[in-house]
Amino acid sequence: MFATEFEYKKASSISEAIQLLSSNEGAKILAGGHSLLPMMKLRLARPTMVIDIGGIEEMRGISVENGTLRIGALTTHAQIADSHVVQEAAGILWETAYGIGDPQVRNRGTIGGNVSHADPASDLPTVLTVVDAKFTIQGQGGITRRGSRTVSAGDFFVGPFTTVLAENEVLTAIEIPVLAENQKAEYAKMAHPATSFAVVGAGVVLTVDNNNVCTAARVAVGGLTPTPTRGPSVEAALVGKELTDENIAAATALIDGDLGSDILGDIFASAEYRRAMAAIELKHAIFHATGLAHH
Amino acid sequence: MTTRIFGSGIRRREDPRLITGGATYTDDVQLPGMVHAAILRSPHAHAKISSIDTSAASGAPGVVAVYTGADTDGVLNPIPCAWLPPDCDIKAVDHPAIAKDVVRYQGDAVAVVVAEDRYQAEDALELIKVDYEILPSVVNPEAAMQAGAPQIHEDAPNNQAFHWVADGGDSDAAFANADVIVKETIIQQRLIPHAMEPRSAVANWTVAMGELTLWSTSQNPHIVRFLGSLVTGIPEHKIRVIATEVGGGFGSKLPMYADEMIISFCSMQLNRPVKWTATRSEGFLATIHGRDHVEHVELAATREGKITGIRSVVYAGMGAYLSTAGPGVPTILHGLIYSGPYDIGATKADIYGVFSNTTPVDTCRGAGRPEATFLIERLIDLLAVELGTDPVELRRKNLIPKFEDGHDVASGITYDSGDYEPLLNMVLGHVDYQALRQEQARMRERGAYMGIGVTCYVEICGLGPSQVAGAVGFGGGLWESAIVRFHPTGKVNAYIGTSPHGQGEETTFAQIIADELGVDVDDVGVIHGDTSNTPMGWGTYGSRTSTVGGAAVALAARKIKEKARLLAAHLLEAAEADVEYEDGKFFVKGSPDRSKTIQEIATMANVAWNMPEGMEPGLEASAFYDPPNFVYPFGTHLAVVEVDPDNGHIEVKRYVAGDDCGPQINPMIVEGQVHGGVVHGVGQALWEGVVYDENGQLLTGSMTDYALPRAHMFPDMEILSTVTPSPHNPLGVKGIGETGAIASTVTIYNAVIDALRPLGVTHIDMPLTPEKVWQAIRQGQGS
Structure with missing residues (x-):
């Protein structure tokens, strides 16, 4: 519980943070600190420099413009969970933020820090994947030849604790299409009893017409795979079908074929079990989304 | 008539300082010239120490001293075990404060660094070079006694720490003549009794006075002084132990630990105050664990459901060394209480204490009595299934009738006072038990699995007469x-x-x-x-x-x-x-x-x-x-759970605790103790459990892997009570701090198995994680 020695720098702008990151090997960005600091205290992470971006105001804030919800990377889970703007625009994210950790974690932890850490058991990567979020990444043009770039959530996560972020890039904002009236979105998970992290998490965004027929679907599962996994077979089976118990059960069962072979397992839940739970949590998510939650 | 203050649920005067940060815990103690210690712990479960090189650490910034086991030779005596039950061939093996030639569990102390601040001490720890020759290790207590298992102590063949038998009544005859025998193998998984405050010590040796002041996170500072004087050789009247504010214990702060003696040793060597506070990770490794039984148990009964005998063969893990009260837990506090609240002619406890390459095992809330209650109540539920009778009526049939001053049970102990049936009736009436059973039947018809668990218990506490303490090998008075x-x-x-x-x-x-x-x-x-x-x-x-x-x-x-x-x-x-x-x-x-x-x-x-x-x-x-006898609180607990067969998730729908602890001094505090105890016990049933890998590496070494219960996992508890005074103390009071943990584990367990009975499930090892439940359902349906 005692970190190794490190240098502390407080960045006052994104460009200063990137400058510090570029010129100091072994430097790490500190946002809310809820991923980095525990690793440092266990001496699993030993950064030589910690660059505190907590004071950069331009990286905070929630707004909606032209049908897009924009959330600054430094926005805390608590700010998202308290935001009526998020509630209206993307209720699935609002609800998920409220379910992260406990009040202390939500008050400090940030959406950008969370996804940059890319913990496979985290809820936000799955939710942001299913809502097709776009991540704005700022780099140092001179060195990387990439200034600012935008990456979709589906491409952002590369593996456990690994993203497309280069050593000298910083995630600055996340953009999410505002959900339409006829879009139902929900996230369900089996939570680890110790941490509330997702053993298996499932997110759905369904477009449903007046006859309860699904006209478009995006589904993704996380927690059990190295990165969030989309379920194209499930999506295809849902579209054009009435959302009945039977149709939902039949469609969600197809997630098994979309999962691939790289399934995570641990002493709490084996890969075999998690694989079987993917369909169950997807079913829960759809039931909640469509008001069939009595199941 | 004024309201009597005895019996009034007034608010705790402790709380304002505790919840406003105004309390002074050991880690808050600051003394002039104080230095900080960090302890190097073995990363291996079993290894020979070939060599230790401390030179780099000694020269690191801020380092004041580095000590190894060799430095303590002739200065620190071994850490004693204070409860050595008689007539069981107990092996009180040598327990050096700092390991010398061999490390016997992951977490065994190997060296200590003292530095001007804790960060420097931690940095220097990484510079100590230890060459280990890794030895084979064993963690399961039953496996540790099998031929060919790695031997942990030279003077404890087959890793047997002791073999203790309590045979009351004629158990052989009871089983020979039984109409029905039910058997079970129960794993009382290893637990870690977490307190919010980690262990901590500040030692201040004043050379001019020849006096040691030790701030210590202890449940029993006078015992720390007593045993500390034996370990350090400092006369008892020249040791002062201070434990005024201790942030929870649950049994984990009862033992006399090596670490506090190591810190005292450092202070005596340096003539400076020395502070050490365990990190949470360190606590997982080096603070005692609890339970760890492998039990083979059976119950004999007549066809009419009269219980005639209970017997066990138990392999009780002691860990790598005998902790202070460790041997007393599976023996005196467990093997003597197999009758529970029932009239049973014969009980036999056949207990092997076993060394393994694991953290030492000692008292964890309930200590022995949860294990005993579990096996009795589990066997009765199995008997009910075997006989096709209602488990509650089976219990009622066997309850000891009301008594006010003494009832002898088969094991030889004498209960103080008891009136068990009214509390059973109160709990059943409170929930309308028959209606619950009807609801269960209706739910099953639509594929929903609700289960009911009912436990009747008696426990032994209020330790105890000193004469008995002496007779059972407890190294002190009570x-x-x-x-x-x-x-x-x-x-x-x-x-x-x-x-x-x-x-x-x-x-x-x-x-x-x-x-x-x-x-x-x-x-x-x-x-x-x-x-x-x-x-x-x-x-x-x-x-x-x-x-x-x-x-x-x-x-x-x-x-x-x-x-x-x-x-x-x-x-x-x-x-x-x-x-x-x-x-x-x-x-x-x-x-x-x-x-x-x-x-x-x-x-x-x-x-x-x-x-x-x-x-x-x-x-x-x-x-x-000095009490003339122990006290024997009793009660009936009832749980209603619902299990989702799709994913194995268990939801605790209702929990009713009916307890009789005699007159209640403060009902609000009684209720709080029941809440905490129940949560602790349910934690064992559903979430908590230590996992070691085959090499003795602790896999549940942090709060992210070891799941402790949280408030949101529980419904509001329903608390009931009766008042049966004990004749054994002037206030008539009985203990209430452990009853919740004693009764709730098996109550929840039996409820879950009851829920899953239609699915062919008869047994699941604890903790009942969703996957284990799901796998059991799949196997039950496949068979």
Whole structure:
């Protein structure tokens, strides 16, 4: 519980943070600190420099413009969970933020820090994947030849604790299409009893017409795979079908074929079990989304 | 008529300082010149230490000293085990504070660094080079006794620490003549009794005085002083142990740990105060664990459902060394209580204490009694299935009828008082048990799986008569003492030998005294935890603080009152026989105006201007209380759970705790203890469990892998009680700190198995994680 020695720098702008990151090997960005600091205290992470971006105001804030919800990377889970703007625009994210950790974690932890850490058991990567979020990444043009770039959530996560972020890039904002009236979105998970992290998490965004027929679907599962996994077979089976118990059960069962072979397992839940739970949590998510939650 | 303060649910006076950060814990202690220690712990479960090179660490920035086991030779004696049950061939193996040649569990201390600050100490730890020759290891207690298992101590063949048998009645005949026998193998998985405050020690050796002051996170500072003097060689009167504010124990702060002695050693070497506080990770490895039984148990009965015998063969893991009270847990606190609340002719406990390459095992809330309750109640549910009878009616049929002063059970112990059926009826009536069973049947028809678990228990606590302590190999007494003192202004302090660490006795003991002396409860302060200003006491564990320590407080108060009566007669110029007492006031019979309050008398006793001839000044008394027997709280708990067969998730829908702890000093605190105990026990059933890999590496070494229960996992608990006073102490009180943990584990377990019975599930090892439940359902349906 005692970190190794490190240098502390407080960045006052994104460009200063990137400058510090570029010129100091072994430097790490500190946002809310809820991923980095525990690793440092266990001496699993030993950064030589910690660059505190907590004071950069331009990286905070929630707004909606032209049908897009924009959330600054430094926005805390608590700010998202308290935001009526998020509630209206993307209720699935609002609800998920409220379910992260406990009040202390939500008050400090940030959406950008969370996804940059890319913990496979985290809820936000799955939710942001299913809502097709776009991540704005700022780099140092001179060195990387990439200034600012935008990456979709589906491409952002590369593996456990690994993203497309280069050593000298910083995630600055996340953009999410505002959900339409006829879009139902929900996230369900089996939570680890110790941490509330997702053993298996499932997110759905369904477009449903007046006859309860699904006209478009995006589904993704996380927690059990190295990165969030989309379920194209499930999506295809849902579209054009009435959302009945039977149709939902039949469609969600197809997630098994979309999962691939790289399934995570641990002493709490084996890969075999998690694989079987993917369909169950997807079913829960759809039931909640469509008001069939009595199941 | 005024409301009696004894029995009133007043708020805990401890809480304002605790919840506002105003308390001073050991880690808050700052002394001039203080340095900080960090302990290097073995990363291996079993290894020879080939060499240790501390040179780089010694030269690191800020480092004051580095010590290894060799440095403690001739200075520190081995860490003692203080509970050595007789007639069981116990092997009190050598337990060096710092390992010398061999490490025997992951977490065994190997070296200690002392530096100007803790960060420097931690940095220097990484510079110590230890060459280990890794040896094969074993973690499961039953496996450790098999031929060919790695041997952990030379002088403990087959890793057998002891073999203890309690055979009461004729168990062979009971099983030979049984109509029905049910059997089960129960794994009482290893737990970690977490306290919010990690262990911590500050040692301050003053060379000029030859005195050691040790701030220690202990449940029993007087025992730390007693045993600490044996380990360090410092005379007992030159050691002061301070444990005034301790942030929870649950049994984990009862033992005498090596670490506190290592820190004392460092201070003595350096002539400087030294502080060490365990990191949470360190706590997982080096603070004791609990439970760890592999049990083969069986029950004999008649076809009519009369239980005639219970017997067990238990492999009880002791860990790598015998911890302070470790051997007493699976034996005295477990093997003698197999009758529970039932009339059973024969009980036999056949207990092997076993060494393994794991953290030492000691007391964890309930300590032995949850394990005993679990096996009795599990076997009864199995018998009910076997006989096709209702599990509640089966229990009712076997309950011991009401008794007020003594009931002998097969194991040879004598229960104090009991009236078990009314509480069973109260709990059943509260939930409308028959209606619940009907609801269960209706739910099953639509594929929903609700289960009901009902437990009747009796536990043994309020440890205990000192004569018995001696007879069962406990290396100390089990009495308590208290000094109660009136100050000149009429205010009162009590100085007690027990050492509450969250249980609220600053409040409840003040209530006892206020009730005895007729003074306002706010006029009474309770002092505890510092050996320099409290009388000898054996500590707070085994639900003994109120029953034994509370009795000592009450007796001291009664002595004071008697002296006050004599002084009152003198001051009121009345004959002793004419002085009466009511509500804190002495008055002359027939002339209520001629009166003095006890606080006025206290003032007069303190100034001593006008004392009767021969009476000493002052108004105080000390009392020692050694109980004639243990106390035996009892109760009925009931749980309703619902299991989702799709994913194996268990939801606790209702939890009803009916407990009888005799008269309740403070019902709010009783309720709090029940809440906490139930949560602890349910934690074992559903979430908690230590996992080692085959190499003795702790896989559940952090809060992210070891799941502790949280408030949101529980429904509101429904609390019921009856009052059956114990004849064994002057207040009639019985313990309540552990009953929840004793009853709730099996209550939940039986409820879950009850829910899953239609799916063919009869057994799942704890904790009942969703995957295990799901796998059991799949296997049950496949068979």
